[in-house]
Amino acid sequence: VKGLAMKKIGEVGWVEKDKPEIGRRDALIRPIAVAPCSSDVHTVFDGTLGDLHDAILGHEAVGIVEEVGDEVRDFKPGDRVIVPAIVPDWDCEAIQNGNPQHAVYETGYCQKIDDALGAYKFTAVVDGVFANLFKVTQADMNLAILPDEVSVENGVMISDMVTTGFHGVENADIKFGDTVVVLGIGPVGLMAVAGAKLNGAGRIFAVGSRPNLVKLAKEYGATDIIDYHDGDTVEQVMEKTDCKGADAVIIAGGNESIMMDAINMTKAGGNISNVNYFSKQDTIPIPLLGWGMGMSHKTIKGGLCPGGRNRMERLIDMVKYGRLDPSKMISHKFNGFDSIEDSLILMKDKPRELIKPIVYL
Ligand code: NDP
Ligand code: ZN
Structure with missing residues (x-):
């Protein structure tokens, strides 16, 4: 797997890693479009998640399901899905406190359950979406089918900006x-x-x-x-x-x-x-x-944005039934895997005409 990673504070670069191992409820996703977020810029250039090394960036994506664990019920290889920026562990005890955004049982940058920002897992706990393949934990709870009526552009915007x-x-x-x-x-x-x-x-x-x-x-x-x-x-x-x-x-x-x-x-x-x-x-x-x-x-x-399947499906309906067109925000379009880096640097430099870039893979 190849991905664009934070090498250290202030530096990004390409890394090669083994294909992620998926658990029985997880899925492997091949992204078809991704977008850089101002938060990726904070992560790399302000070091807000700490001095991470070779942590693959990115948390806004639409992709195709490549592989699923044997307990995944509702998704199969070939499905077109939105991957939310926030992917809680939905059976974590902290969910019962009513704060899914902070519920994760794998340890991240803080070492306890119910950490603030715990479900902001991409880059911090698992590798992010700026890779040719990446893992989504608890696929049935975290993925949402992107229906034909909703464009890839709108799907990517729903994953983080809309929520x-x-x-x-x-x-x-x-x-x-x-x-x-x-x-x-x-x-x-x-x-x-x-x-x-x-x-x-x-x-x-x-x-x-x-x-x-x-x-x-x-x-x-x-x-x-x-x-x-x-x-x-x-x-x-x-x-x-x-x-x-x-x-x-x-x-x-x-x-x-x-x-x-x-x-x-x-x-x-x-x-x-x-x-x-x-x-x-x-x-x-x-x-x-x-x-x-x-x-x-x-x-x-x-608040950290809500993630998870239900949230995504609700926002998909808002686009599907004409309440909202977030794709109007896309000001810059890139093509090809290698241009993810250019899109991130653009996000850092924030030229005056920039609103939001998207990268088609
Ligand atoms: P942008 O940099 O694209 O936009 C920032 C806006 O703030 C611009 O309109 C800018 O004005 C304006 N601004 C700058 N200084 C001031 C000021 N002093 N007073 C009023 N407005 C000001 O950011 P994004 O929209 O991409 O992201 C916004 C924030 O949200 C980021 O910090 C990002 O990390 C965070 N974020 C948080 C998430 C969450 O879950 N809570 C998820 C995703 C992002 P101008 O028009 O002059 O440029
Ligand atoms: Zn973000």
Whole structure:
């Protein structure tokens, strides 16, 4: 098996490994399209999962089932499937705590059950999808058939970008007519905009600056655009809301100081929902006044995207029945296995016209 791996912090390279051994409930997948994620960039260049060596990257894929273990019921070689970014161990004890995203029984970068981020297994615990063959554990619970009506492009976007942006919306607990701010409108933020609209938000502020992101944010449902280069984002939101602020703020971009903005622009009793992957500092500041000296009833939540079969099948239906077209976010198309590296470097460099690349294999 050949794959694009993290060699050490700050360095990627190609590695050759033995074909992964699959357990009785696992599957071996041959990817037909993959996409790099901003999180792969954090992993390699910020070293957020530690100094991994020869760990194959990638967690967004659509592929063909190559081989299944003898206990796999619903998938067979030749099936076209979405592989979710998050692949919990569904019979792990921690599942009973209601947090599948953190439930894994193989040890990863932390050495105990119920680890935060445990089910973010690709790269951290098992090799990722940037390989000509890779293993998916508990295939019946983690894979989803990609129906003919749903394109490969949409399948790849569902695996991570849609489930993440929508999770930002879920944790924001949006009610009909709410004023929602989405901080950052890369592919994750764009899906948060789309999800906020689907969830009944009244007014949706999209915060970003690059013209093609702004255009798509409007298409997905933003009613107002704020460029954070045009002055303080909080002041701009306050001015446009008659100093009321937002019912909910979803964080999908920015650095550690973005939490200050989010808290300061949220109404008392409102929700702050983070899906950003903070990776540069050890702590995040909280503004005391904005937090009502600790008594403002503002809820701060941060979540890893849900994975698993059921989640994927639900999102597939949203595309299949015309609620959402995430493939509009694909701005760059690559062909061939070797171009996975180019797509990852593109994701790191983030040229102004980039939204999301895809690589056809
Ligand atoms: P992008 O880099 O494509 O987009 C970031 C956005 O943030 C851009 O719109 C950018 O603006 C905006 N931004 C930058 N600085 C600020 C600021 N100070 N205030 C407001 N907006 C700002 O990121 P992605 O969409 O690819 O990913 C977003 C995050 O989600 C990443 O950290 C990624 O790792 C994480 N992620 C988390 C997952 C989870 O499960 N929780 C899963 C997948 C990804 P501009 O338009 O100017 O570029
Ligand atoms: Zn990701």
